[in-house]
Amino acid sequence: MLGSGTVIKLHELKAIGKSIRAISRETGHARNTVRRYLRTQGLPERKPRSKRPSKLDPFKPLIHQYMEQGIFNCEVLFRLLQEHGYQGGRTILKxxxxxxxxxxxxPAVQRYETRPGEQAQVDWGICEYTDPEGQVHKVPVFVMVLGYSRAIYVEFAKRCDIHSFLRCMVHAFEYFGGIPEVILTDRMKTVILGMExxxxxxxxxxxxxxxxxxxxxxxxxxxRRPQTKGKVERSIRFVKENFLPGRRFVDLEDLNRQAISWCDEKNRRIHGTTGERPCDRLKQEKLKCLPPREHWKPYLLERRRVSQDGFVSYDGARYGVPWRYSGREVTVFERNGQVEVQIGYELISRHEKTTKSREIRTCPDQYKGLTLAQGYLVPRPRATQIPVHDVEVRSLEVYEQLTGVSP
Known part of the structure; x- marks a missing residue:
């Protein structure tokens, strides 16, 4: 069958007055072929060819029985058909x-919608950024989504440990203004240690x-059912694809300020699923009231041991304390952008929190008196030398009386 371009050329040659014989000589097609295409409007229909029988035909009803059972693997079907006498090849079967x-x-799943205040979904994601030297770094991102309102909270952290997780949870509850009935998480090690x-x-x-x-x-x-918490999975992808690309920031604190502004903006938009603004539906969540702030303190502090050179490690940085607390166990508490180090109820050091990893911050008079005490908090036991003229001169009779010897 000739192509459409060739057929057009035949008609063009006919239009300029050339005969069938001349067109046949010029194009190389038989005169009957040229005559048939010129007489037909458009392309002539291809005559259906008679279908040749194949070795597979007798087995097609059996194949359909297997497919109704969910068997579509051609290797399995080929083996089963051979057991029934099939002698054809694999290609025709495929x-x-x-x-x-x-x-x-x-597999299809049923959509699950939560009641107001019923559930929040929480998870970590891993994002990437480039530093001023062009090196690529990873940064964890914490995301919480309220199931009913779709209100979102985002916070970047330095690590995904239990202390960072609880801090982010507290910040998310305070951002939403309450606590839902259920928190749905992934099977992260910071949440569960295993199964009973x-x-x-x-x-x-x-x-x-x-x-x-x-x-x-x-x-x-x-x-292996991530769709169970699909709201937060999609939100993490939304952060990676909408918030992060092209974002410029100075440090982690600056990045989190921008993340909160972004959350405020997105919570005021019309949500694609609910058709309403998350900030409006948030008012209908009926979240539980937040406990007093001091109730959070046990979960916002971390226990650390002071190093020999008088520093405690916290969130990737080192903060100094007076040297006399070296080797002691202390609690580190973050409040209003400051890092406080305490022993019991005694505050021994306070620093402005830094977001730079491995930064070292000393405290005033951190090593005062260290040289004189030679690094020991309690003086080492020792004798005392006194001047010669301070020694009392006694007669021999005194010693003889003490020993019971008479002259």
Whole structure:
């Protein structure tokens, strides 16, 4: 069958007055072929060819029985057909199965909508940024999404440990102005330590205490079912694709300020799923009231041991304390952008928090008196030398009386 371009050329040659014989000589096509295409309007229809029987035809009803059972693997079908006497090849079988094979897809799930105040979904994501030297670094991002309102909270951290997780949880609750009934998380090690014999999670002790204090029920999603917490999964992707690209920031504190502004902006937009603004639906959440601020303190502090040179490590930086506390266990507490170091209820050091990793900050008079004390808090036991004229001169009779010897 001739192509459309060739057919057009035949008509052009006919239009300029050339004969069938001349057109046939010029194009190389038979005169009958040229005559047939010039007589037909458009392209002539291809005559259907008679279908040749194949070795697969007798087995097609059997193939359909197997496909109704969900068997579409051609190697399996080839083996089963051979057991019934099939002597054809694999290729013809694959070509036939291809038209009936269902597309690959995830199993369908039922959409789950939560009641106001019922659930929040929480997870970590890993983002990347480039420093001024062009090196690429990873930074964890904490995301919490309220299930009903779709209100979002985002915070970047230096690490994904339990202390960073609890700090971010507190900040998210304070941002939303309340606490939902259920917190759904992934099976992260900062939340669960494993599974009991009854298939119930073995919660991290600090996280379990925090949940009891805050008044929410912790739950984890099913294994290999990330769609269980699809709201927060999509929100993490939204942060990576919408917030982060092209973002310029000075340090982690600056990045988090921009993240809060971005959350405020997105919570005021019309949500694509609900058709309403998350900030408006947030008023309908009916979240539980926040506990007094001091109730959070046990979960916002970290226990550290002072190094030999008088520093405590906290959130990637080192903060100085007076040298006499070296080797002691202290608590580190972050409040209003300041890092406070305490022993019991005694405040021994306070610093402005730094967001630079490995930065060292000393405190005033950190090593005062260190040289004189030679690094020891308690003086080492020693004797005392006195001047010669201070020694009392006694007669021999005194010593003889003491020993009981008479002259």
């Amino acid at each position: 070509d036939y199965i291809k038209a009936f094979r269902p597309p690959k897809q995830l 014999n009854d298939r119930k999670p073995r919660w991290h002790a600090l996280f379990a205490d925090f949940a009891a204090t805050a008044g929410f029920v912790p739950r984890v999603c099913r294994v």
